[in-house]
Amino acid sequence: MSGQVPALDVKTVDPTLVAGHRSSLWRDTLRGILRQRSAQAGVVILGFLLLIAVFANVVAPFGSEQDLRYPPISEQVNRLAPPCIHLLGCDTSLPQHAFGVDGNFFDVFSRVVYGARISLFVGFVTVGFAIVIGTLIGAVAGYAGGWVDNLFMRLMDVVLSFPSLILAIAIVTVIGSGLIQAQLAIGIVAIPIYARLMRASVLSIKERDFVVASRALGESDRGILFRRILPNALTPLIVQGTLGIGGAVLEVAALSFLGLGAQPPTAEWGSMIGLNRNFIFNAPHLIIFPGIALSLTVLGFNLLGDGIRDALDPRLNR
Amino acid sequence: MLRFILRRLLLSIPVLLGVILLVFILARVIPSDPCRAALQERATDEICDAFNARYGLDEPLPVQFVAYIGQVATFDLGDSIRYNRPVSEIIFERLPLTMELTLLALLFATVFGVTLGILSAARRNSPADVATMMLANIGVSTPVFVLGLILAWIFGVLLRDTPIALPPSGRLSSGLDYMTLPEAWGMTDLQGPLRAILDWISNMYVFGSLISGQWGVFLDALKHMVLPMVALGTIPLAIIARMTRSSLLDVLGLDYIRTARAKGLGNRAVVLRHALRNALLPVVTIIGLQLGLLLSGAVLTETIFNLAGMGRTITEAIQGRDYLVVQGLTIVIAAVYLFINLVVDVSYGFLDPRIRLR
Numbered sequence: 001m002s003g004q005v006p007a008l009d010v011k012t013v014d015p016t017l018v019a020g021h022r023s024s025l026w027r028d029t030l031r032g033i034l035r036q037r038s039a040q041a042g043v044v045i046l047g048f049l050l051l052i053a054v055f056a057n058v059v060a061p062f063g064s065e066q067d068l069r070y071p072p073i074s075e076q077v078n079r080l081a082p083p084c085i086h087l088l089g090c091d092t093s094l095p096q097h098a099f100g101v102d103g104n105f106f107d108v109f110s111r112v113v114y115g116a117r118i119s120l121f122v123g124f125v126t127v128g129f130a131i132v133i134g135t136l137i138g139a140v141a142g143y144a145g146g147w148v149d150n151l152f153m154r155l156m157d158v159v160l161s162f163p164s165l166i167l168a169i170a171i172v173t174v175i176g177s178g179l180i181q182a183q184l185a186i187g188i189v190a191i192p193i194y195a196r197l198m199r200a201s202v203l204s205i206k207e208r209d210f211v212v213a214s215r216a217l218g219e220s221d222r223g224i225l226f227r228r229i230l231p232n233a234l235t236p237l238i239v240q241g242t243l244g245i246g247g248a249v250l251e252v253a254a255l256s257f258l259g260l261g262a263q264p265p266t267a268e269w270g271s272m273i274g275l276n277r278n279f280i281f282n283a284p285h286l287i288i289f290p291g292i293a294l295s296l297t298v299l300g301f302n303l304l305g306d307g308i309r310d311a312l313d314p315r316l317n318r
Numbered sequence: 319m320l321r322f323i324l325r326r327l328l329l330s331i332p333v334l335l336g337v338i339l340l341v342f343i344l345a346r347v348i349p350s351d352p353c354r355a356a357l358q359e360r361a362t363d364e365i366c367d368a369f370n371a372r373y374g375l376d377e378p379l380p381v382q383f384v385a386y387i388g389q390v391a392t393f394d395l396g397d398s399i400r401y402n403r404p405v406s407e408i409i410f411e412r413l414p415l416t417m418e419l420t421l422l423a424l425l426f427a428t429v430f431g432v433t434l435g436i437l438s439a440a441r442r443n444s445p446a447d448v449a450t451m452m453l454a455n456i457g458v459s460t461p462v463f464v465l466g467l468i469l470a471w472i473f474g475v476l477l478r479d480t481p482i483a484l485p486p487s488g489r490l491s492s493g494l495d496y497m498t499l500p501e502a503w504g505m506t507d508l509q510g511p512l513r514a515i516l517d518w519i520s521n522m523y524v525f526g527s528l529i530s531g532q533w534g535v536f537l538d539a540l541k542h543m544v545l546p547m548v549a550l551g552t553i554p555l556a557i558i559a560r561m562t563r564s565s566l567l568d569v570l571g572l573d574y575i576r577t578a579r580a581k582g583l584g585n586r587a588v589v590l591r592h593a594l595r596n597a598l599l600p601v602v603t604i605i606g607l608q609l610g611l612l613l614s615g616a617v618l619t620e621t622i623f624n625l626a627g628m629g630r631t632i633t634e635a636i637q638g639r640d641y642l643v644v645q646g647l648t649i650v651i652a653a654v655y656l657f658i659n660l661v662v663d664v665s666y667g668f669l670d671p672r673i674r675l676r
Contacts, residue, residue, distance in 0.1 A: 037456075158336035161651045161659075165614030166632070170648045173636050174344050250461050254618055257463045258633050270461075277467055277622065281486075284471045291464035299459035 032311040045300030053116040062107040064114035064267035068241055069093075069105050080283040083108075090153020100285040102276060103221055104265060111267040112293050114124060115159045118268045118298050119249050122183055126248040129187040131241050134194025135230070141195070143225050153199065156192035165254060172260045178270065179252075180288060182261030186251045201233030207284030235312050243305035246298040253294055269294045322667050330656055335387070336654045342386055345645050346379070375444040390393035394644035400638045405646035408631065410514075413650070414521035415489070419619065420612045422524070423551035428605055431555040435562025435601075440589050442567065450559065457556030462615040466622040467548035473545060485542050487624035489523055494538055496523060502530040549582055550619045554608040566597040599670055606662030613651060 033039050052059055062068065068077045081101040084090040099108035141152040159167065164186075171185040204230060205211060214228050253270025255261035257277075263270035264275050269290040276286035353366040353375070363368075374385050389395070395405035434454075438447040474486030490496060493614045498520035500506050500513060510517070520526045523539035569575065570593050578592045617629030624630075628647055635643035 052487065089418075092321055154332065154336060157333055158340055161337055161656050162648070163610040163613035163655055166648060166651050169617070169632060169636065170341065170344055170644060173641065173644050174347055227616070246459065252459060254463065254614075257461075257618065260636065270463075272462060273523050277463075279477050280467045280471050284468075284475075287464070287467045287471070291461070291468065294464060295456070295460045298461070299455060302455065302459050 014038050029312070033308050036307035036310050037304040039311065042300050042304030042307055045296060046304060049116050049120060049297055049300060052113055053120050056114050056117055060110035060113040062110040064111050065106065065265045067105050070103065076127060077105060078280065079103060081104060082283070083285050099289040100283070102286050103279065108289055111272060112289050114267040115269045115272070115290060115293060118262065119294065122252045123249040123301060125229060125243040126183045126187045126252060127190065127241050127245045127248035128154050130190035131194050133236060134191040135198045135237065137191065138198025139202055139225055139230065142199035143206060143221070153194070159189065160192045165251060168251065169260065172255060177260045177263065179262040179266065182255040185255065186248055188250065193240060193244065194237060197236050198233060201236060202229055205229045205232050239309045239312055242301065242308050246301035246305065249301065250298050319667065323664050326660055326663055330660055331362045334653060334656060338387060338390055338649060339383065340381055341645055341649050351539050358425065388651060396642035398643045399641050400635065400640045405643050408643065409650050411521065411644060412631050413626055414518055416616050416620070416629060418524055419543065419546055419550065419625065419627060420524040420616055422547045423612055424554065424608065426547050426551040427554035427608065431558025432601065434559040435596065436566060436589065438559065438563045438584060439566035450576055454556040454559050457552045460552065461552065462549055463618045463622055465552055466546070466619055467550055469545045470622065484544050486545060487654050489539060489542050489625060490535065491538050494535055496527060497530065499526055499530055502532065546619045546623045546625060549622070550612060550615045554611060557608065558601065558604060562597070563602050565600045566593055567628065569593045569597040602666070602669060606659065607615065609658050610655060613655060
């Protein structure tokens with residue numbers, strides 16, 4: 001056997017291969033995620049919504065708060081007119097409005113299109129806020145231990161012992177209604193999930209050899225926490241975060257529906273539905289189209305989240 | 319077992335105190351001071367000083383907090399400005415409807431969710447399985463208020479004159495006479511806690527009319543509850559179906575199932591007799607977790623279907639700046655939620671003896 005296998009000459013290895021190797025962990029992960037059928041569907045849906053949000057001013061024929069009766073449009077328009085598309089056999093003498101007209105003489109299609117901007121933004125910002133604060137609380141609690149840990153975690157228990165929307169409503173009564181306030185409320189309510197996840201990760205990682213080694217080398221607590229432990233605890237946070245975005249979009253929309261979030265005439269889907277809910281019997285298009293848009297967005301995030309979870313966490317493969 | 323229940327009970331006391339503290343703090347940081355919030359335009363400086371002295375608002379905060387706990391413990395939650403009645407009375411009147419709605423939705427979600435989950439797992443990757451799981455994904459993503467309004471439109475407008483039309487709002491059709499339990503059982507002079515319990519149950523129309531045998535009222539009340547129940551129960555249904563399926567699939571891959579199949583048992587016996595029992599524990603956990611979602615969703619469902627329960631009361635109270643009602647309801651809902659979680663925890667102890675020993 002001896003001498004049969006030539007020793008690998010390091011110098012002959014193609015340098016581009018080495019460079020490629022460095023990023024392949026990320027690329028493998030991405031490929032693993034995109035192999036999941038639910039992630040593919042989620043990416044397609046969210047990509048479509050993202051395009052609509054970015055090019056809203058191109059896609060939408062009118063402004064999101066543009067009264068169709070007044071110049072520069074000033075067309076003969078009926079209040080609460082049902083959807084009318086000439087290609088689908090609608091009378092050509094009527095003005096064309098794909099999703100109909102609402103009670104304020106706004107074009108519903110344009111409002112639904114602009115609403116994509118708000119909802120995507122809301123999802124990322126709300127969950128981002130919850131992750132940042134939750135991670136900080138969880139990291140400090142898990143790393144410090146003792147009374148700090150106890151104090152923070154009991155506080156999280158208290159927040160978790162409210163049904164989420166009820167606590168969010170209570171918070172909004174204090175800080176006032178509005179889209180930002182609603183996001184803040186939903187963000188606060190979501191903090192404990194991330195804090196608990198982070199704390200559990202920190203507890204399991206902080207006793208590992210590489211952490212003990214860097215402590216022996218004299219690294220500061222902050223360095224250990226943020227440079228050694230945090231990067232190794234990110235996976236469950238990312239999985240939970242993606243799964244949480246759909247829920248956050250839903251809950252902020254629910255607050256807006258109740259009149260506690262985005263205020264009319266902002267083109268936010270939940271607020272559009274809430275404002276028009278009494279028209280459901282004579283102008284259902286005011287509810288159905290923003291409703292479909294909202295469900296589609298949440299579906300996209302949920303599918304992507306399921307895919308990421310299945311790819312990153314094979315133990316939870318369900 | 320008793321020790322396990324007692325320990326869980328004791329552990330929930332600090333959390334309940336925390337809940338009250340959090341609501342107390344939230345109530346104190348409301349930008350407008352409580353006097354002006356309560357009396358609004360009637361509030362002058364002298365009146366407010368008297369008001370603050372009367373409600374102890376001039377005391378230091380810790381003293382106020384202790385007094386507040388005392389009030390909550392004696393169920394004195396203050397008076398509603400809007401209704402000019404004690405908050406506790408309003409809650410007593412309106413909580414039963416929310417409980418009934420929540421329980422019906424949970425029943426609906428559990429029965430259909432578990433059934434669909436079993437069917438999907440038993441015929442894994444069949445068209446029926448794929449369709450069920452796609453529907454479950456859509457179900458999880460559809461907001462309660464969108465589904466509720468669309469259901470109201472379909473069954474209240476599109477199908478109005480068909481036999482499957484359903485009333486899109488309210489609890490009873492007009493003209494129907496519902497006797498409360500004390501009336502139905504001829505106990506109108508009854509007083510005390512028993513009367514309170516009977517009144518409480520009477521306020522759950524479906525259950526009350528069922529146990530007092532008022533069949534016409536029962537059918538009508540049930541019909542009114544179908545749409546809210548479906549709207550509220552669909553998200554939990556989808557979650558339960560997914561969980562049942564995956565949990566059952568895990569168990570179906572185990573060795574003892576292979577043994578059972580090798581013995582020559584049919585698919586039905588293997589799934590229902592051998593696998594299901596072991597697959598259900600995670601499902602029970604998930605069912606317990608749905609209650610928070612249901613209580614949150616009840617706020618939206620009640621608003622849509624015009625049901626005067628806790629949820630609609632809380633949104634109306636916010637719009638009317640009726641802070642004491644919001645406060646009281648928040649505490650009561652959190653307490654109910656804590657209690658239900660306690661019951662769920664204890665029931666695991668029954669289902670899985672290992673949990674008791676931890």
